[in-house]
Amino acid sequence: MNPFTLTRAASVDAAVRDFSGHEAAAYIGGGTNLLDLMKENVAHPQHLVGLNKLPLSSIESTTGGGLRLGATATNADTAWHAEVQQRYPLLSQAILAGASPQLRNMATNAGNLMQRTRCYYFYDTATPCNKREPGSGCAAIGGYNRIHAILGTSDSCIATHPSDMCVALAALEAVVQVQGPDGSRQIKFEDFHRLPEDAPERDNTLQAGELITSIDLPAQGFAENFAYLKLRDRQSYAFALVSVAVGLELDGNTIKEARLALGGVAHKPWRDKAAEHLLKGQPATEATFRKAAEAVLKEAKGQGTNDFKIELAKRAIVRALTQAAAGEQKASDVFTNSNP
Amino acid sequence: MSTVSTTSAADGQLRPLVPPSPVTLRINGQDHTLQLAPWTSLLDALREYAGLTGTKKGCDHGQCGACTVLVDGKRINSCLTLAVLQEGADITTIEGLGSEHALHPLQQAFIDHDAFQCGYCTPGQICSAQGLINEGKAQTEDEIRELMSGNVCRCGAYVGILAAVKEVVDAKR
Numbered sequence: 001m002n003p004f005t006l007t008r009a010a011s012v013d014a015a016v017r018d019f020s021g022h023e024a025a026a027y028i029g030g031g032t033n034l035l036d037l038m039k040e041n042v043a044h045p046q047h048l049v050g051l052n053k054l055p056l057s058s059i060e061s062t063t064g065g066g067l068r069l070g071a072t073a074t075n076a077d078t079a080w081h082a083e084v085q086q087r088y089p090l091l092s093q094a095i096l097a098g099a100s101p102q103l104r105n106m107a108t109n110a111g112n113l114m115q116r117t118r119c120y121y122f123y124d125t126a127t128p129c130n131k132r133e134p135g136s137g138c139a140a141i142g143g144y145n146r147i148h149a150i151l152g153t154s155d156s157c158i159a160t161h162p163s164d165m166c167v168a169l170a171a172l173e174a175v176v177q178v179q180g181p182d183g184s185r186q187i188k189f190e191d192f193h194r195l196p197e198d199a200p201e202r203d204n205t206l207q208a209g210e211l212i213t214s215i216d217l218p219a220q221g222f223a224e225n226f227a228y229l230k231l232r233d234r235q236s237y238a239f240a241l242v243s244v245a246v247g248l249e250l251d252g253n254t255i256k257e258a259r260l261a262l263g264g265v266a267h268k269p270w271r272d273k274a275a276e277h278l279l280k281g282q283p284a285t286e287a288t289f290r291k292a293a294e295a296v297l298k299e300a301k302g303q304g305t306n307d308f309k310i311e312l313a314k315r316a317i318v319r320a321l322t323q324a325a326a327g328e329q330k331a332s333d334v335f336t337n338s339n340p
Numbered sequence: 341m342s343t344v345s346t347t348s349a350a351d352g353q354l355r356p357l358v359p360p361s362p363v364t365l366r367i368n369g370q371d372h373t374l375q376l377a378p379w380t381s382l383l384d385a386l387r388e389y390a391g392l393t394g395t396k397k398g399c400d401h402g403q404c405g406a407c408t409v410l411v412d413g414k415r416i417n418s419c420l421t422l423a424v425l426q427e428g429a430d431i432t433t434i435e436g437l438g439s440e441h442a443l444h445p446l447q448q449a450f451i452d453h454d455a456f457q458c459g460y461c462t463p464g465q466i467c468s469a470q471g472l473i474n475e476g477k478a479q480t481e482d483e484i485r486e487l488m489s490g491n492v493c494r495c496g497a498y499v500g501i502l503a504a505v506k507e508v509v510d511a512k513r
């Protein structure tokens with residue numbers, strides 16, 4: 001790790017000011033991603049602004065009937081929060097499917113959104129990587145790319161966003177509240193993370209110095225018919241090869257409202273509104289689900305080692321939709337993901 | 341103060357090394373004032389500066405759980421947090437859970453169930469199990485397996501570890 005200075009900010013204003021007042025500053029939440037990358041010499045900030053004393057760790061109802069998740073609330077406190085478990089079990093289960101109990105006790109909600117890709121070449125400073133070093137090339141294209149993207153890739157980068165939590169947040173249409181040197185603004189979740197295009201060094205649309213203050217959930221939580229399905233190389237403590245978040249609103253056997261987002265397949269949580277549209281008004285049958293699955297993967301492109309992900313994703317979508325329609329996963333049933 | 345300089349990885353410029361400063365950590369109910377640089381992990385502070393070597397370093401990247409300690413009663417990986425960020429918190433390490441003369445129930449259960457071979461992962465396993473018990477979420481074997489998955493054992497003593505943790509979880513019910 002390179003030398004750096006550190007201050008612990010007591011207020012949001014102080015944190016933003018402290019960031020702006022230093023060259024190459026970075027915010028640090030739980031540290032579980034940033035310190036890992038600093039130890040690997042992938043990240044080398046000169047100054048850290050510690051956020052773990054900020055008054056942003058609460059989870060509160062919003063006036064619109066939704067729920068505000070504080071930026072520095074931990075992933076564990078969020079997943080086990082009674083309101084989240086009852087009203088947004090999809091989110092609770094997605095969080096609990098990720099990392100380990102220790103890491104979830106440290107990881108903050110904002111940090112989870114901001115975590116960087118697990119692309120092995122991004123971590124290996126001896127190899128070219130456009131995300132780590134713009135213009136150096138992409139070692140994953142034509143290399144070993146089992147964990148890489150099949151949708152929305154570019155010639156510069158085929159990395160995936162590794163978060164489970166964010167896949168649920170995409171399906172739930174969360175809104176990210178931020179404060180920066182020029183004031184505060186809100187960012188729709190679908191506009192938060194970006195595709196690599198020709199600037200893979202930028203994972204998201206947050207501007208330098210902007211601090212995430214909360215993540216807001218709208219009232220609709222799909223607590224009756226939902227599913228988070230995570231497929232990985234071992235049953236626990238592994239990143240997703242493919243994951244699917246589904247929220248359905250049913251009228252009898254007819255789908256009134258549908259949300260569908262995928263993890264492990266793209267540079268951002270991959271929500272497909274066209275596929276959701278195909279589901280709406282249709283009977284909740286396997287034929288309907290297959291049509292949606294084919295639509296999501298229509299433009300998918302394998303990179304060699306990850307070709308299997310295309311068929312895997314289709315089957316995962318059908319299974320997750322089937323589970324959601326049957327109400328198989330329950331709000332009270334927090335361990336569904338250990339036995340998919 | 342020290343005039344040692346170092347090269348920054350980012351731009352190759354020479355900058356003065358940040359001098360260590362006093363950091364007070366509350367470990368196992370006792371305050372320790374240590375001279376630490378900002379980049380010292382909690383794990384290194386415990387082992388190298390406070391002399392508490394019960395907590396182990398396996399991977400140093402959050403992947404094995406050997407470094408698990410309790411912070412305000414919650415289990416964390418001490419390798420992925422900075423000591424300075426834990427000032428003011430209540431830290432419990434394996435040394436604070438039991439003593440040679442009065443073993444913690446988890447320590448006794450690990451012995452009774454042959455829950456280790458080399459013992460390297462054991463302090464982390466036991467601190468993690470205490471965190472699991474504090475959380476109160478896991479009751480069945482499958483639930484314990486899932487919520488102990490952040491602790492890897494290279495000797496593969498999982499069968500004994502599960503039995504030991506289950507026994508203490510059951511006793512607490």
Ligand SMILES: Cc1cc2nc3c(=O)[nH]c(=O)nc-3n(C[C@H](O)[C@H](O)[C@H](O)COP(=O)(O)OP(=O)(O)OC[C@H]3O[C@@H](n4cnc5c(N)ncnc54)[C@H](O)[C@@H]3O)c2cc1C
Pocket residue numbers: 026027028029030031032033034035036051071072075097098099100103106107108109110111112113114115162163164165210211212213237238239240401402403
């Ligand atoms: C071994 C291992 C396994 C894992 N497995 C999974 C998994 O299966 N699924 C999964 O989803 N995740 C997994 N993770 C990732 C984990 O979820 C993230 O590391 C964690 O969520 C990051 O949160 P943090 O608070 O620790 O972030 P930090 O490391 O503190 O910060 C990460 C980034 O966020 C920025 N940041 C932090 N807070 C703010 C803020 N308020 N505003 C703006 N920027 C901010 C920081 O500057 C930094 O760039 C795993 C991690 C490890 C180490």
Ligand code: SF4
Pocket residue numbers: 117119120121122128129130131132137138139140141156157158159200
């Ligand atoms: S896929 Fe992206 S992150 Fe991975 S090596 Fe290529 S440019 Fe870097």
Ligand code: FES
Pocket residue numbers: 396397398399400401402403404405406407408417418419420
């Ligand atoms: S040493 Fe901390 S998790 Fe391995």
Ligand code: FES
Pocket residue numbers: 455456457458459460461462492493494495496497
């Ligand atoms: S007992 Fe040897 S690693 Fe667990």
